[in-house]
Amino acid sequence: MESILILVAAALRLGGGAGYTLAVVRGRARPNPVTWFCWALAPLVAFAAQAQDGLDPQAWMTLVLALGPLTIFVTSVLRQRSLGNVTRFDLACGGLALLGLVAWQVTSDPAVALVFAISADLAGAAPTLRCAYRRPRAEYAVPYLLSAVSMVLVLVTVTDWRFVEYVFPVYILAINAVIFGVVALRGTGPSRQPVYVPFVERRVDLEHDAHGVPLDGGRHYVLRISARPLARLGWSVTAHSVSVRDAADVYFGPTPPAGVDGNWIRTVPGHAWSATFHVYGPGHDAFDGSWALDTITPVG
Numbered sequence: 001m002e003s004i005l006i007l008v009a010a011a012l013r014l015g016g017g018a019g020y021t022l023a024v025v026r027g028r029a030r031p032n033p034v035t036w037f038c039w040a041l042a043p044l045v046a047f048a049a050q051a052q053d054g055l056d057p058q059a060w061m062t063l064v065l066a067l068g069p070l071t072i073f074v075t076s077v078l079r080q081r082s083l084g085n086v087t088r089f090d091l092a093c094g095g096l097a098l099l100g101l102v103a104w105q106v107t108s109d110p111a112v113a114l115v116f117a118i119s120a121d122l123a124g125a126a127p128t129l130r131c132a133y134r135r136p137r138a139e140y141a142v143p144y145l146l147s148a149v150s151m152v153l154v155l156v157t158v159t160d161w162r163f164v165e166y167v168f169p170v171y172i173l174a175i176n177a178v179i180f181g182v183v184a185l186r187g188t189g190p191s192r193q194p195v196y197v198p199f200v201e202r203r204v205d206l207e208h209d210a211h212g213v214p215l216d217g218g219r220h221y222v223l224r225i226s227a228r229p230l231a232r233l234g235w236s237v238t239a240h241s242v243s244v245r246d247a248a249d250v251y252f253g254p255t256p257p258a259g260v261d262g263n264w265i266r267t268v269p270g271h272a273w274s275a276t277f278h279v280y281g282p283g284h285d286a287f288d289g290s291w292a293l294d295t296i297t298p299v300g
Contacts, residue, residue, distance in 0.1 A: 009150035016143030017068020029140035034090040038097040038124025040069035096123035136186035144180035202279040202286040210295035218269035220253035239275035
């Protein structure tokens with residue numbers, strides 16, 4: 001019975017990871033790359049340590065825990081160029097997570113090592129917790145629920161209720177339940193009907209790139225619209241009185257990028273510039289903070 005529950009738990013984790021990856025491919029989810037890299041790195045480090053003593057079923061289960069986050073991280077980087085949107089807060093959390101992982105590996109006391117491991121995981125999760133609260137539409141809630149359920153199954157198999165045996169599954173259950181709850185309560189369910197504000201335009205001014213540097217007319221940039229706002233009348237990006245409407249990616253620069261035709265706005269070398277993102281007939285998400293525009297990212 002115990003082995004069956006473990007297999008079901010692993011299947012739930014893999015299924016949740018596959019569902020989230022599909023959501024990333026379809027643009028339904030915009031994962032934070034720092035979080036998913038940290039969530040993949042910790043079990044990979046643990047798997048490498050376990051493999052030195054032989055590849056037993058427990059070691060393979062640890063590898064399974066890494067596969068979902070690793071796939072999501074790679075997909076987000078390749079599909080959404082998500083590394084260009086990493087903030088200082090994300091990097092600080094990632095740095096704390098790495099310090100926690102190092103402390104975990106050099107600590108000989110199992111209980112203390114687990115505290116460091118949980119601290120590292122929590123630091124890595126912080127950017128996603130922040131995003132889930134500020135922009136819940138950028139997250140996909142179901143995989144977090146599946147992961148929480150899988151940890152319930154794992155806890156059912158625990159027979160020795162010592163701290164080192166149950167604390168990590170309890171933590172994984174708690175962090176996934178919290179993220180699921182935040183996303184669900186912030187109103188991202190598909191049953192929620194769009195509420196549009198008539199005869200109103202929502203404008204977002206763009207004056208700096210993803211690194212906070214003023215936009216330069218001699219450089220090339222891209223604005224990836226990975227999460228589209230609710231807009232009854234559509235949206236557009238305007239710079240120098242030239243507009244691009246309803247495109248997935250909008251390119252800016254003195255010359256058009258190779259292979260790009262209609263989604264390009266010309267800029268003038270030697271001159272700073274700015275752009276404005278217009279949402280026409282905006283929905284509630286353009287005002288309540290559940291949608292946020294991606295930053296302009298330098299290209300090349």
